Each structure stands twice: as C-alpha cells, then as structure tokens.
Amino acid sequence: MKVAVASGKGGTGKTTLSVALALVAPQPVMLLDCDVEEPNGHIFLTLEAMETETVTVAVPEIDAATCRACGECMRICRFNAIISLGAKALVFPELCHSCGGCARVCPSGAISEIPRRIGTIDSGIAGHVTLVQGRLDVGNAMATPLIRAVKRHADRGVATIIDCPPGTSCPMIAAVRGADFVILVTEPTPFGLHDLTLAVETVRTLAIPFGVIVNRADTGDSRVADYCSHEEIPILLNIPENRRAAEAYSRGESILSAMPDLTAALRDIWRRIGGGEA
Amino acid sequence: MKIAITTSGETLAAPLDSRFGRAPRFLIYDTETGTYRTVDNAQNLNAVQGAGIQAAQTVAQTGVSRLITGHCGPKAFRVLRAAEIEVFHTDAPTVQEALDRMDKGELLAAQDADVEGHWL
Numbered sequence: 001m002k003v004a005v006a007s008g009k010g011g012t013g014k015t016t017l018s019v020a021l022a023l024v025a026p027q028p029v030m031l032l033d034c035d036v037e038e039p040n041g042h043i044f045l046t047l048e049a050m051e052t053e054t055v056t057v058a059v060p061e062i063d064a065a066t067c068r069a070c071g072e073c074m075r076i077c078r079f080n081a082i083i084s085l086g087a088k089a090l091v092f093p094e095l096c097h098s099c100g101g102c103a104r105v106c107p108s109g110a111i112s113e114i115p116r117r118i119g120t121i122d123s124g125i126a127g128h129v130t131l132v133q134g135r136l137d138v139g140n141a142m143a144t145p146l147i148r149a150v151k152r153h154a155d156r157g158v159a160t161i162i163d164c165p166p167g168t169s170c171p172m173i174a175a176v177r178g179a180d181f182v183i184l185v186t187e188p189t190p191f192g193l194h195d196l197t198l199a200v201e202t203v204r205t206l207a208i209p210f211g212v213i214v215n216r217a218d219t220g221d222s223r224v225a226d227y228c229s230h231e232e233i234p235i236l237l238n239i240p241e242n243r244r245a246a247e248a249y250s251r252g253e254s255i256l257s258a259m260p261d262l263t264a265a266l267r268d269i270w271r272r273i274g275g276g277e278a
Numbered sequence: 279m280k281i282a283i284t285t286s287g288e289t290l291a292a293p294l295d296s297r298f299g300r301a302p303r304f305l306i307y308d309t310e311t312g313t314y315r316t317v318d319n320a321q322n323l324n325a326v327q328g329a330g331i332q333a334a335q336t337v338a339q340t341g342v343s344r345l346i347t348g349h350c351g352p353k354a355f356r357v358l359r360a361a362e363i364e365v366f367h368t369d370a371p372t373v374q375e376a377l378d379r380m381d382k383g384e385l386l387a388a389q390d391a392d393v394e395g396h397w398l
Contacts, residue, residue: 074335080328085338086360092353095328 001274002160004179006203008195010166012185013215013239016255017266018163019044021183022129023256024266030158033133034147034175035165036119042131043252047124055134055149056115057142059093060102066110073102073111098145119146123153130158144174151178159270166195168202176203181273182210183236188220193227200233211236211273236269279309280342281380282363283373288316290374296348299330305373306340330354338363346376352391367392 005018015033019041022031033041060073060082067088074084081095082102093116103111119136134150136143143165151174154160164175176182182203186196196212203210212228217238228235244258256262284301285292295301299322307314317340322329330350334357337345345358346366358365366385370376379385 080325080331083331083335083357085335085357086362090357090360092328092331092356095331095353 001181002154002162002179003273004162004164004176004182004208005185006164006172006176006182006199007166007185008168008197008199009186009192012166012187012192013213014166014185015041015044015163016249017183017185017213017215018161020255020262021266021270022161023254024263025128025159025161025270027128028158029129030153030155030160031129031131032150032154032160032162033131034150034162034171036134036136036143036146036150036171037165039122039133039135041163042122042124042133044254045124045126045129045131047126047131050122050124052120052122054117055119055121055146056117057096057098057145058100058113059096059098059116060091060111061114062089062091063110063112064088066108068108068110070107072105072107076101076105094141097142118142121146121150121153143171147171147174151175168198172199173202173206176206176208179208182208183269183273184210184212185215186212186224187216188214188222188224190221190223192220193224196224197227200231209273213237213239213269215239216241236272237265279344280340281307281309281344281346281377282317282337282340282342283307283345283376284347285316285373287373290314290372290377292373294346294348294368294370294373294376296369298345298347298350298354299325299333301333301347304333304337304340306342307373307377328353331357334358334361334363337361344380346370346380346385349393350388350391351393352395355388355391364388 005014022029033039069084071084073082079095079097081092083090118140123132132153134146165171184199186192211234213236218240245255248258282304284295285305286295286302303319304317322332331353334354338361344364350365364387368376
C-alpha cells in the first residue's frame with residue numbers, strides 16, 4: 001500500500017500529516033520524503049542508524065580524439081544539452097535529461113556516459129518508521145530523477161507514505177505516480193481551494209483514487225467543502241485549528257502530541273483506504 | 279565579412295532585439311557586398327531550455343564571424359566562442375545604427391557573457 005500525501009498549495013500540512021500517518025500506521029511503515037528541495041520530515045523524528053548515499057544521473061562525455069563533429073548527438077537531443085560545431089561536440093550537463101540517446105546514436109563511439117551528482121538520499125529509523133529522504137543539491141534543477149531514486153527505496157509489502165512536493169508539475173507528478181491512493185491536504189481559504197482544484201485535476205488525470213483532508217478546517221469559509229461535495233470528493237478528515245498544534249510544530253514535535261484524538265481518526269483513514277488495521 | 283544582428287524585423291531600419299537566444303530572427307549583413315538576408319529563430323522563441331545554445335548554432339551555420347546583440351548568456355557565449363564568432367554588445371535602437379557603430383569602431387568584442395544563465 002502506497003499513500004501519497006500531496007497538495008497544490010504549499011504549507012497546508014503535508015509533512016505534518018505524513019509524519020502523523022507514519023506514527024499511527026500499521027507497522028512497520030516507510031516514510032519517503034520526496035519534497036527534495038526542502039526535505040524536513042526528519043525534524044519531527046528522532047532517527048537512528050542514519051545512512052547517506054550520493055545520487056547521480058548519467059551525462060555524456062565526448063572523447064575529443066574520436067568525435068568527428070557529425071552532429072548526430074545534437075540532432076537527437078531534445079534539450080539542447082549537446083551541440084556540435086567546429087572540431088567536436090560541446091556538452092551542457094546541467095541541461096541534460098539523461099536519456100542516453102546521444103551515446104546511442106554516435107556513429108564513432110565518441111560518447112561515454114559519466115555520473116553527475118544531483119543530490120543525496122538520507123535514510124534512518126525511528127521506532128517502526130523508516131524514513132528515506134531526498135535532498136537536491138542547491139543550484140540543481142533535476143528534482144525528478146532524485147524523487148524517482150527515493151521511491152526506488154520503497155519496499156514492496158511494507159506500507160509506504162510519500163510526502164510529496166507542493167504544486168502540480170513534474171516533481172509532484174513524479175512523487176504521486178504509482179501511488180495506490182492520494183491524500184490531498186488543503187485549507188479552507190480561496191488559495192487552498194484554487195490550488196486544490198489544480199491538484200484534483202492532476203490526480204484525476206493520473207487516475208489514482210484520492211480524498212481530501214482539510215486542515216485548520218474551522219477557519220476560512222465553506223467553499224472547499226462545497227467544492228468537494230459538488231465534485232463528490234470524499235473529505236477524509238477535518239482537522240480544526242488548534243493553538244497547541246501550532247506550538248508543537250514550532251518545537252518540531254508531531255501534531256499527535258498536541259492533538260492525541262487525531263490518532264484514532266488517522267488510524268481510521270488507514271483502514272478506510274485499505275492500509276490495514278492499526 | 280558577414281555580421282549577424284538580432285532583430286524583430288526584416289530590414290536595416292528594423293529594431294535591434296536586445297535578446298539573443300529568443301530574438302525572432304537574425305539579419306545577416308555582408309560588409310563586402312552591402313547585402314543582407316534574414317534567418318528565422320522562431321523555433322527558439324518557445325524553447326523550454328537551451329534557446330541561447332540553439333540560437334548560437336543557427337548563427338554559426340550562417341558563416342558569420344561577428345554577432346551584434348543586446349545581451350548574451352554564458353552557454354550561448356561558449357558555443358559562439360567554439361564557433362570562433364566574436365560577440366559585440368550594444369544598445370543601438372536599430373540594425374543600421376548597430377552596423378554604423380561597428381563601422382566607427384565604437385563596439386568592443388566581449389570577453390565573456392554579460393548576463394547570468396538561466397537555471398534550466
């Protein structure tokens with residue numbers, strides 16, 4: 001069972017809920033932090049047995065002695081990452097999407113693929129929770145290969161929670177794809193509603209079952225609830241605004257420490273979406 | 279000698295386009311014959327990334343030895359250097375004015391890119 005926790009809007013509580021879902025989960029559970037530009041789920045957990053690995057992508061390297069500047073590599077590259085003029089081809093590794101096409105079409109065998117670092121994956125254990133998080137190097141734009149690398153750590157047969165990046169573009173889709181269920185976290189504001197509708201369209205396009213959790217549900221207005229009702233989207237949970245939850249957050253503590261009642265409600269969500277008895 | 283100038287128009291009186299990679303077209307001026315033609319760069323206007331690189335490739339294929347434009351980023355500059363094309367920056371309003379300034383020796387060949395690259 002893989003559950004992706006996503007949203008359109010940032011700051012709705014994806015990480016707070018991902019961690020809380022992990023803490024109440026039928027054990028054991030994997031928490032994959034795929035918000036690789038700002039992975040911060042680990043702050044809520046006390047981790048042991050930390051390990052770090054480097055993640056690379058393959059980019060072309062041209063052997064100047066063998067390259068005949070025929071231009072085949074340039075013609076196949078969709079991303080203008082390789083250009084051929086003068087005596088040999090030029091590579092722009094930061095533009096490369098690592099498809100390998102240039103190396104395959106080069107008639108003189110001048111292109112080899114070398115690793116280029118894009119970030120790291122850290123993993124650690126906190127009780128029954130195994131956390132795996134991607135951390136994209138600052139200045140790097142290739143979030144999706146790192147997200148896919150984090151997701152390869154998912155263990156078949158172990159319940160998995162994927163904490164997704166906000167938005168609805170490639171990184172969010174890379175994180176959500178392959179999930180059995182998506183929880184969209186939103187808030188009852190015009191901003192929450194606007195971005196929720198984008199996320200709903202995205203998840204519907206991906207044809208993954210989904211439901212909504214409304215955070216700070218007693219603030220704002222009723223338009224998120226009206227929208228979900230009209231679109232026949234199940235609201236899995238309404239979490240009320242709670243000062244103690246905000247205080248716990250400010251100390252880096254789980255929302256469950258401030259709102260213990262949430263434990264039963266979140267276990268109920270696990271049951272409801274098919275994640276087993278907690 | 280042939281010179282490429284970034285422009286949004288088709289003639290010497292047309293405005294100089296200060297962008298390089300996403301300029302609509304290049305006017306290729308031949309100083310020996312005083313004639314010119316234009317080369318389309320439209321496929322790059324909507325390029326997701328690498329517009330400067332592709333534009334530099336297009337310019338290189340025209341056989342020019344100089345480029346006059348408003349600004350040029352680091353990736354395009356690297357390609358232009360590989361193609362042995364000198365880059366001249368100017369704020370001249372028209373293609374003709376840019377060529378006149380070149381003629382009077384008012385333009386200096388750039389040693390490096392004059393604007394930052396884009397993240398992608």
